[in-house]
Amino acid sequence: MRIPFARLRTDGAARRLFNAVLLALCAVAALPASAQAGPIRILALGDSLTAGFGLDPADGFVPQLQAALRGQGFDVTVLNGGVSGDTSAGGLDRLDWALADKPDLVLVELGANDMLRGVDPASTRANLDKILARLGQEKLPTLLAGMRAAPNLGPDYAKAFDPIFPDLAKAHGVALYPFFLDGVAMVAALNQADGMHPNPAGVKLIVERITPAVVDLIRLSGLDRAG
Structure with a gap:
Protein backbone atom coordinates (compact mmCIF):
# COMPACT_ATOMS: atom_id res chain seq x y z
CA MET A 1 0.00 0.00 0.00
CA LEU A 31 25.25 -6.23 6.92
CA PRO A 32 28.02 -8.20 5.18
CA ALA A 33 26.67 -10.46 2.44
CA SER A 34 27.66 -13.50 4.50
CA ALA A 35 25.48 -12.33 7.39
CA GLN A 36 22.38 -11.72 5.31
CA ALA A 37 21.60 -15.18 3.98
CA GLY A 38 22.94 -18.62 3.28
CA PRO A 39 25.23 -20.96 5.18
CA ILE A 40 28.65 -20.10 6.54
CA ARG A 41 31.14 -21.20 3.88
CA ILE A 42 34.27 -22.73 5.39
CA LEU A 43 37.18 -23.44 3.07
CA ALA A 44 39.45 -26.28 4.19
CA LEU A 45 42.66 -25.59 2.27
CA GLY A 46 44.99 -28.52 2.62
CA ASP A 47 46.53 -31.73 1.36
CA SER A 48 45.50 -35.40 1.46
CA LEU A 49 44.58 -35.12 5.15
CA THR A 50 41.90 -32.63 4.15
CA ALA A 51 41.05 -34.26 0.83
CA GLY A 52 40.16 -37.59 2.45
CA PHE A 53 42.78 -39.77 0.78
CA GLY A 54 41.91 -43.49 0.85
CA LEU A 55 38.49 -42.95 2.42
CA ASP A 56 34.90 -43.21 1.26
CA PRO A 57 33.54 -39.71 0.56
CA ALA A 58 31.42 -39.58 3.70
CA ASP A 59 34.35 -40.56 5.94
CA GLY A 60 36.71 -37.73 5.00
CA PHE A 61 37.63 -34.75 7.12
CA VAL A 62 35.45 -32.26 5.26
CA PRO A 63 32.14 -34.16 5.45
CA GLN A 64 32.79 -35.20 9.05
CA LEU A 65 33.59 -31.62 10.09
CA GLN A 66 30.52 -30.33 8.29
CA ALA A 67 28.34 -32.94 10.02
CA ALA A 68 29.84 -32.10 13.42
CA LEU A 69 29.21 -28.38 13.03
CA ARG A 70 25.68 -28.92 11.73
CA GLY A 71 25.08 -31.25 14.66
CA GLN A 72 25.80 -28.30 16.94
CA GLY A 73 23.24 -26.20 15.10
CA PHE A 74 25.52 -24.25 12.76
CA ASP A 75 24.35 -23.61 9.21
CA VAL A 76 27.62 -24.38 7.42
CA THR A 77 28.98 -25.69 4.16
CA VAL A 78 32.57 -26.94 4.36
CA LEU A 79 34.37 -26.68 1.02
CA ASN A 80 36.96 -29.33 0.23
CA GLY A 81 40.08 -27.45 -0.81
CA GLY A 82 42.33 -30.44 -0.19
CA VAL A 83 44.65 -31.82 -2.87
CA SER A 84 46.51 -35.05 -2.17
CA GLY A 85 50.27 -34.61 -2.31
CA ASP A 86 50.06 -30.84 -2.13
CA THR A 87 52.81 -28.84 -0.45
CA SER A 88 52.65 -25.34 0.96
CA ALA A 89 53.90 -24.12 -2.43
CA GLY A 90 51.04 -25.87 -4.17
CA GLY A 91 48.54 -24.40 -1.75
CA LEU A 92 49.90 -20.94 -2.42
CA ASP A 93 49.76 -21.47 -6.19
CA ARG A 94 46.08 -22.37 -6.15
CA LEU A 95 44.95 -19.93 -3.48
CA ASP A 96 43.24 -17.56 -5.93
CA TRP A 97 41.29 -20.47 -7.39
CA ALA A 98 40.25 -21.67 -3.94
CA LEU A 99 39.11 -18.20 -2.87
CA ALA A 100 36.87 -17.95 -5.92
CA ASP A 101 34.37 -20.03 -3.90
CA LYS A 102 33.91 -16.96 -1.64
CA PRO A 103 34.48 -18.56 1.77
CA ASP A 104 33.57 -16.79 5.00
CA LEU A 105 36.26 -18.59 7.00
CA VAL A 106 39.38 -20.57 6.10
CA LEU A 107 41.09 -23.52 7.72
CA VAL A 108 44.69 -23.93 6.49
CA GLU A 109 46.15 -27.43 6.78
CA LEU A 110 49.41 -27.55 4.84
CA GLY A 111 53.00 -28.52 5.55
CA ALA A 112 52.86 -32.28 6.06
CA ASN A 113 54.15 -33.03 2.56
CA ASP A 114 56.84 -30.37 2.89
CA MET A 115 58.05 -32.19 5.98
CA LEU A 116 57.84 -35.67 4.44
CA ARG A 117 59.85 -34.48 1.43
CA GLY A 118 62.42 -32.73 3.57
CA VAL A 119 61.64 -29.32 2.08
CA ASP A 120 63.69 -26.52 3.60
CA PRO A 121 61.56 -25.22 6.51
CA ALA A 122 62.42 -21.68 5.45
CA SER A 123 60.57 -22.31 2.19
CA THR A 124 57.55 -23.76 4.01
CA ARG A 125 57.51 -20.76 6.33
CA ALA A 126 57.67 -18.31 3.42
CA ASN A 127 54.81 -20.02 1.54
CA LEU A 128 52.52 -20.18 4.57
CA ASP A 129 53.39 -16.59 5.40
CA LYS A 130 52.19 -15.51 1.95
CA ILE A 131 49.01 -17.56 2.26
CA LEU A 132 48.15 -16.01 5.62
CA ALA A 133 49.00 -12.54 4.39
CA ARG A 134 46.61 -12.95 1.47
CA LEU A 135 43.84 -14.24 3.72
CA GLY A 136 44.45 -11.26 5.97
CA GLN A 137 44.09 -8.91 3.02
CA GLU A 138 40.76 -10.55 2.26
CA LYS A 139 39.79 -10.13 5.95
CA LEU A 140 38.97 -13.83 6.21
CA PRO A 141 38.94 -15.37 9.69
CA THR A 142 41.54 -18.13 9.62
CA LEU A 143 42.42 -21.20 11.64
CA LEU A 144 45.95 -22.46 11.03
CA ALA A 145 46.43 -26.17 11.72
CA GLY A 146 49.94 -27.01 12.80
CA MET A 147 52.12 -29.96 11.85
CA ARG A 148 55.13 -31.55 13.53
CA ALA A 149 58.24 -33.05 12.03
CA ALA A 150 58.59 -36.83 12.05
CA PRO A 151 61.22 -38.06 14.55
CA ASN A 152 63.33 -39.69 11.81
CA LEU A 153 64.10 -36.26 10.33
CA GLY A 154 66.22 -35.42 13.35
CA PRO A 155 66.17 -32.70 16.00
CA ASP A 156 67.63 -29.98 13.80
CA TYR A 157 64.85 -30.29 11.24
CA ALA A 158 62.20 -30.37 13.97
CA LYS A 159 63.72 -27.30 15.61
CA ALA A 160 63.32 -25.38 12.34
CA PHE A 161 59.98 -26.86 11.23
CA ASP A 162 57.79 -27.15 14.33
CA PRO A 163 57.83 -23.44 15.32
CA ILE A 164 56.63 -22.33 11.88
CA PHE A 165 52.98 -22.64 12.81
CA PRO A 166 52.84 -20.90 16.19
CA ASP A 167 55.19 -18.20 14.92
CA LEU A 168 53.04 -17.42 11.88
CA ALA A 169 49.78 -17.61 13.79
CA LYS A 170 51.11 -15.01 16.21
CA ALA A 171 52.56 -12.82 13.45
CA HIS A 172 49.31 -12.74 11.47
CA GLY A 173 46.94 -12.74 14.43
CA VAL A 174 45.13 -15.91 13.35
CA ALA A 175 43.80 -18.79 15.43
CA LEU A 176 46.07 -21.81 15.86
CA TYR A 177 45.22 -25.47 16.26
CA PRO A 178 48.68 -26.71 17.32
CA PHE A 179 48.78 -30.17 15.72
CA PHE A 180 46.27 -31.40 13.16
CA LEU A 181 47.04 -35.08 13.87
CA ASP A 182 46.83 -34.70 17.64
CA GLY A 183 45.95 -38.06 19.19
CA VAL A 184 46.11 -39.84 15.83
CA ALA A 185 49.72 -39.66 14.62
CA MET A 186 51.57 -42.96 15.02
CA VAL A 187 48.50 -44.73 16.48
CA ALA A 188 48.11 -47.81 14.27
CA ALA A 189 44.42 -48.37 15.10
CA LEU A 190 43.57 -44.86 13.89
CA ASN A 191 45.50 -44.91 10.62
CA GLN A 192 45.32 -46.64 7.28
CA ALA A 193 47.83 -49.29 6.30
CA ASP A 194 50.36 -46.66 5.19
CA GLY A 195 50.61 -45.42 8.77
CA MET A 196 50.27 -41.79 7.67
CA HIS A 197 46.68 -41.21 6.64
CA PRO A 198 43.92 -41.50 9.25
CA ASN A 199 41.15 -44.04 8.82
CA PRO A 200 37.51 -43.09 9.49
CA ALA A 201 37.99 -43.49 13.25
CA GLY A 202 41.11 -41.36 13.11
CA VAL A 203 39.31 -38.64 11.18
CA LYS A 204 36.48 -38.76 13.70
CA LEU A 205 38.93 -38.07 16.52
CA ILE A 206 40.58 -35.23 14.59
CA VAL A 207 37.17 -33.67 14.00
CA GLU A 208 36.15 -34.07 17.65
CA ARG A 209 39.29 -32.27 18.76
CA ILE A 210 39.39 -29.48 16.18
CA THR A 211 35.66 -28.66 16.12
CA PRO A 212 35.75 -26.53 19.32
CA ALA A 213 38.47 -24.37 17.74
CA VAL A 214 36.37 -23.91 14.60
CA VAL A 215 33.30 -23.06 16.68
CA ASP A 216 35.29 -20.50 18.68
CA LEU A 217 36.48 -18.83 15.48
CA ILE A 218 32.96 -18.76 14.02
CA ARG A 219 31.68 -17.03 17.12
CA LEU A 220 34.59 -14.65 17.55
CA SER A 221 34.24 -13.62 13.91
CA GLY A 222 30.55 -12.78 14.27
CA LEU A 223 29.53 -15.53 11.85
CA ASP A 224 27.50 -17.40 14.47
CA ARG A 225 24.30 -18.67 12.90
CA ALA A 226 23.58 -21.45 15.33
CA GLY A 227 19.94 -22.35 15.55
Whole structure:
Protein backbone atom coordinates (compact mmCIF):
# COMPACT_ATOMS: atom_id res chain seq x y z
CA MET A 1 0.00 0.00 0.00
CA ARG A 2 1.40 3.39 -0.93
CA ILE A 3 1.27 6.11 1.72
CA PRO A 4 1.16 9.64 0.24
CA PHE A 5 4.06 11.73 1.50
CA ALA A 6 1.72 14.60 2.40
CA ARG A 7 -0.22 12.30 4.70
CA LEU A 8 2.97 11.20 6.48
CA ARG A 9 3.49 14.75 7.70
CA THR A 10 0.19 14.72 9.57
CA ASP A 11 -0.23 11.03 10.43
CA GLY A 12 2.19 10.35 13.30
CA ALA A 13 1.56 6.58 13.39
CA ALA A 14 2.18 6.20 9.68
CA ARG A 15 5.31 8.34 9.90
CA ARG A 16 6.71 6.19 12.71
CA LEU A 17 5.96 3.03 10.73
CA PHE A 18 7.65 4.45 7.66
CA ASN A 19 10.75 5.42 9.65
CA ALA A 20 10.94 2.00 11.31
CA VAL A 21 10.76 0.19 7.97
CA LEU A 22 13.38 2.52 6.48
CA LEU A 23 15.77 1.92 9.39
CA ALA A 24 15.30 -1.83 9.15
CA LEU A 25 16.07 -1.82 5.44
CA CYS A 26 19.20 0.26 6.01
CA ALA A 27 20.37 -2.12 8.74
CA VAL A 28 19.99 -5.14 6.47
CA ALA A 29 21.81 -3.40 3.63
CA ALA A 30 24.71 -2.60 5.96
CA LEU A 31 25.25 -6.23 6.92
CA PRO A 32 28.02 -8.20 5.18
CA ALA A 33 26.67 -10.46 2.44
CA SER A 34 27.66 -13.50 4.50
CA ALA A 35 25.48 -12.33 7.39
CA GLN A 36 22.38 -11.72 5.31
CA ALA A 37 21.60 -15.18 3.98
CA GLY A 38 22.94 -18.62 3.28
CA PRO A 39 25.23 -20.96 5.18
CA ILE A 40 28.65 -20.10 6.54
CA ARG A 41 31.14 -21.20 3.88
CA ILE A 42 34.27 -22.73 5.39
CA LEU A 43 37.18 -23.44 3.07
CA ALA A 44 39.45 -26.28 4.19
CA LEU A 45 42.66 -25.59 2.27
CA GLY A 46 44.99 -28.52 2.62
CA ASP A 47 46.53 -31.73 1.36
CA SER A 48 45.50 -35.40 1.46
CA LEU A 49 44.58 -35.12 5.15
CA THR A 50 41.90 -32.63 4.15
CA ALA A 51 41.05 -34.26 0.83
CA GLY A 52 40.16 -37.59 2.45
CA PHE A 53 42.78 -39.77 0.78
CA GLY A 54 41.91 -43.49 0.85
CA LEU A 55 38.49 -42.95 2.42
CA ASP A 56 34.90 -43.21 1.26
CA PRO A 57 33.54 -39.71 0.56
CA ALA A 58 31.42 -39.58 3.70
CA ASP A 59 34.35 -40.56 5.94
CA GLY A 60 36.71 -37.73 5.00
CA PHE A 61 37.63 -34.75 7.12
CA VAL A 62 35.45 -32.26 5.26
CA PRO A 63 32.14 -34.16 5.45
CA GLN A 64 32.79 -35.20 9.05
CA LEU A 65 33.59 -31.62 10.09
CA GLN A 66 30.52 -30.33 8.29
CA ALA A 67 28.34 -32.94 10.02
CA ALA A 68 29.84 -32.10 13.42
CA LEU A 69 29.21 -28.38 13.03
CA ARG A 70 25.68 -28.92 11.73
CA GLY A 71 25.08 -31.25 14.66
CA GLN A 72 25.80 -28.30 16.94
CA GLY A 73 23.24 -26.20 15.10
CA PHE A 74 25.52 -24.25 12.76
CA ASP A 75 24.35 -23.61 9.21
CA VAL A 76 27.62 -24.38 7.42
CA THR A 77 28.98 -25.69 4.16
CA VAL A 78 32.57 -26.94 4.36
CA LEU A 79 34.37 -26.68 1.02
CA ASN A 80 36.96 -29.33 0.23
CA GLY A 81 40.08 -27.45 -0.81
CA GLY A 82 42.33 -30.44 -0.19
CA VAL A 83 44.65 -31.82 -2.87
CA SER A 84 46.51 -35.05 -2.17
CA GLY A 85 50.27 -34.61 -2.31
CA ASP A 86 50.06 -30.84 -2.13
CA THR A 87 52.81 -28.84 -0.45
CA SER A 88 52.65 -25.34 0.96
CA ALA A 89 53.90 -24.12 -2.43
CA GLY A 90 51.04 -25.87 -4.17
CA GLY A 91 48.54 -24.40 -1.75
CA LEU A 92 49.90 -20.94 -2.42
CA ASP A 93 49.76 -21.47 -6.19
CA ARG A 94 46.08 -22.37 -6.15
CA LEU A 95 44.95 -19.93 -3.48
CA ASP A 96 43.24 -17.56 -5.93
CA TRP A 97 41.29 -20.47 -7.39
CA ALA A 98 40.25 -21.67 -3.94
CA LEU A 99 39.11 -18.20 -2.87
CA ALA A 100 36.87 -17.95 -5.92
CA ASP A 101 34.37 -20.03 -3.90
CA LYS A 102 33.91 -16.96 -1.64
CA PRO A 103 34.48 -18.56 1.77
CA ASP A 104 33.57 -16.79 5.00
CA LEU A 105 36.26 -18.59 7.00
CA VAL A 106 39.38 -20.57 6.10
CA LEU A 107 41.09 -23.52 7.72
CA VAL A 108 44.69 -23.93 6.49
CA GLU A 109 46.15 -27.43 6.78
CA LEU A 110 49.41 -27.55 4.84
CA GLY A 111 53.00 -28.52 5.55
CA ALA A 112 52.86 -32.28 6.06
CA ASN A 113 54.15 -33.03 2.56
CA ASP A 114 56.84 -30.37 2.89
CA MET A 115 58.05 -32.19 5.98
CA LEU A 116 57.84 -35.67 4.44
CA ARG A 117 59.85 -34.48 1.43
CA GLY A 118 62.42 -32.73 3.57
CA VAL A 119 61.64 -29.32 2.08
CA ASP A 120 63.69 -26.52 3.60
CA PRO A 121 61.56 -25.22 6.51
CA ALA A 122 62.42 -21.68 5.45
CA SER A 123 60.57 -22.31 2.19
CA THR A 124 57.55 -23.76 4.01
CA ARG A 125 57.51 -20.76 6.33
CA ALA A 126 57.67 -18.31 3.42
CA ASN A 127 54.81 -20.02 1.54
CA LEU A 128 52.52 -20.18 4.57
CA ASP A 129 53.39 -16.59 5.40
CA LYS A 130 52.19 -15.51 1.95
CA ILE A 131 49.01 -17.56 2.26
CA LEU A 132 48.15 -16.01 5.62
CA ALA A 133 49.00 -12.54 4.39
CA ARG A 134 46.61 -12.95 1.47
CA LEU A 135 43.84 -14.24 3.72
CA GLY A 136 44.45 -11.26 5.97
CA GLN A 137 44.09 -8.91 3.02
CA GLU A 138 40.76 -10.55 2.26
CA LYS A 139 39.79 -10.13 5.95
CA LEU A 140 38.97 -13.83 6.21
CA PRO A 141 38.94 -15.37 9.69
CA THR A 142 41.54 -18.13 9.62
CA LEU A 143 42.42 -21.20 11.64
CA LEU A 144 45.95 -22.46 11.03
CA ALA A 145 46.43 -26.17 11.72
CA GLY A 146 49.94 -27.01 12.80
CA MET A 147 52.12 -29.96 11.85
CA ARG A 148 55.13 -31.55 13.53
CA ALA A 149 58.24 -33.05 12.03
CA ALA A 150 58.59 -36.83 12.05
CA PRO A 151 61.22 -38.06 14.55
CA ASN A 152 63.33 -39.69 11.81
CA LEU A 153 64.10 -36.26 10.33
CA GLY A 154 66.22 -35.42 13.35
CA PRO A 155 66.17 -32.70 16.00
CA ASP A 156 67.63 -29.98 13.80
CA TYR A 157 64.85 -30.29 11.24
CA ALA A 158 62.20 -30.37 13.97
CA LYS A 159 63.72 -27.30 15.61
CA ALA A 160 63.32 -25.38 12.34
CA PHE A 161 59.98 -26.86 11.23
CA ASP A 162 57.79 -27.15 14.33
CA PRO A 163 57.83 -23.44 15.32
CA ILE A 164 56.63 -22.33 11.88
CA PHE A 165 52.98 -22.64 12.81
CA PRO A 166 52.84 -20.90 16.19
CA ASP A 167 55.19 -18.20 14.92
CA LEU A 168 53.04 -17.42 11.88
CA ALA A 169 49.78 -17.61 13.79
CA LYS A 170 51.11 -15.01 16.21
CA ALA A 171 52.56 -12.82 13.45
CA HIS A 172 49.31 -12.74 11.47
CA GLY A 173 46.94 -12.74 14.43
CA VAL A 174 45.13 -15.91 13.35
CA ALA A 175 43.80 -18.79 15.43
CA LEU A 176 46.07 -21.81 15.86
CA TYR A 177 45.22 -25.47 16.26
CA PRO A 178 48.68 -26.71 17.32
CA PHE A 179 48.78 -30.17 15.72
CA PHE A 180 46.27 -31.40 13.16
CA LEU A 181 47.04 -35.08 13.87
CA ASP A 182 46.83 -34.70 17.64
CA GLY A 183 45.95 -38.06 19.19
CA VAL A 184 46.11 -39.84 15.83
CA ALA A 185 49.72 -39.66 14.62
CA MET A 186 51.57 -42.96 15.02
CA VAL A 187 48.50 -44.73 16.48
CA ALA A 188 48.11 -47.81 14.27
CA ALA A 189 44.42 -48.37 15.10
CA LEU A 190 43.57 -44.86 13.89
CA ASN A 191 45.50 -44.91 10.62
CA GLN A 192 45.32 -46.64 7.28
CA ALA A 193 47.83 -49.29 6.30
CA ASP A 194 50.36 -46.66 5.19
CA GLY A 195 50.61 -45.42 8.77
CA MET A 196 50.27 -41.79 7.67
CA HIS A 197 46.68 -41.21 6.64
CA PRO A 198 43.92 -41.50 9.25
CA ASN A 199 41.15 -44.04 8.82
CA PRO A 200 37.51 -43.09 9.49
CA ALA A 201 37.99 -43.49 13.25
CA GLY A 202 41.11 -41.36 13.11
CA VAL A 203 39.31 -38.64 11.18
CA LYS A 204 36.48 -38.76 13.70
CA LEU A 205 38.93 -38.07 16.52
CA ILE A 206 40.58 -35.23 14.59
CA VAL A 207 37.17 -33.67 14.00
CA GLU A 208 36.15 -34.07 17.65
CA ARG A 209 39.29 -32.27 18.76
CA ILE A 210 39.39 -29.48 16.18
CA THR A 211 35.66 -28.66 16.12
CA PRO A 212 35.75 -26.53 19.32
CA ALA A 213 38.47 -24.37 17.74
CA VAL A 214 36.37 -23.91 14.60
CA VAL A 215 33.30 -23.06 16.68
CA ASP A 216 35.29 -20.50 18.68
CA LEU A 217 36.48 -18.83 15.48
CA ILE A 218 32.96 -18.76 14.02
CA ARG A 219 31.68 -17.03 17.12
CA LEU A 220 34.59 -14.65 17.55
CA SER A 221 34.24 -13.62 13.91
CA GLY A 222 30.55 -12.78 14.27
CA LEU A 223 29.53 -15.53 11.85
CA ASP A 224 27.50 -17.40 14.47
CA ARG A 225 24.30 -18.67 12.90
CA ALA A 226 23.58 -21.45 15.33
CA GLY A 227 19.94 -22.35 15.55
